[in-house]
Amino acid sequence: MPLVEYQPIGDIAVLTLNRPEKRNAMNDAMLGDLGVAVDRAAAEAKAAVLRARGKHFSAGLDLAEHVEKSLMQGIFGSRGWHAVFDRIRYGAIPYFVALNGAVVGGGLELAAVGHVRVAEPGTYFALPEGQRGIFVGGGGSVNATRLMGAPRMMDMMLTGRVLTAEEAERYGIVNYLAAPGGAFDKALELARVAAGNAPLSNYLIINALQRIHDSGHDEGLFFESVAASLTQSTPEARQRLRAFLEKKAARLPIPNGEEARG
Missing domain, CATH: 1.10.12.10 (Lyase 2-enoyl-coa Hydratase, Chain  A, domain 2)
Known part of the structure; x- marks a missing residue:
């Protein structure tokens, strides 16, 4: 079973993170499956929806896999995230991201490379890298900072501040607030509108x-x-x-x- 599922719905490609038992924490295998799905969507869809299976969008980086990596392995790993995420952010089609539960660390970095974000009530956002002794490595210093600004990004990283969906909307991280359980339907609705554009x-x-x-x-x-x-x-x-x-x-x-x- 792939760690990122791919489902075409008309002209829309639906990409689903599929590691719910680990709160969809991103490991190297999931990143590889995401890259395959992104390339397929670019070739055959007019817009895409990115969502997650389970109660959480993504709890971020799988620290168990990365804690023993060497310096160079860490650099190459980070650049691997950048390569896949850039194919979303600067790709051929727009991405609409349906958010629920935890959008934390690398999960927020992934959400930030989408073009429009929809969040359900109860979704929460955090960048706990400072408390873990590390730094964002999935492009967040560029992409998430563009959304909320450097002062707010620093606050979240320095203090471990956790944002609600409503606060994330005020910060510019979230574009739409959906009804409970409605983030995917709203994201799909928006993707269909965009797919009708030239x-x-x-x-x-x-x-x-x-x-x-x-x-x-x-x-x-x-x-x-x-x-x-x-x-x-x-x-x-x-x-x-x-x-x-x-x-x-x-x-x-x-x-x-x-x-x-x-």
């Missing part, structure tokens, strides 16, 4: 936006102009724009019920 638009949204954010002002604006022109020049974009102008496209569902023209 593939090139999705690719640039998840790849260009992050790089623009990390670049200088002038470089960012230049990159934006190129990305905008690339998308607008495609036959699919022209068809979608004509449908909108001819009032054949769905309008935005805004809360007060008025018709939106966006």
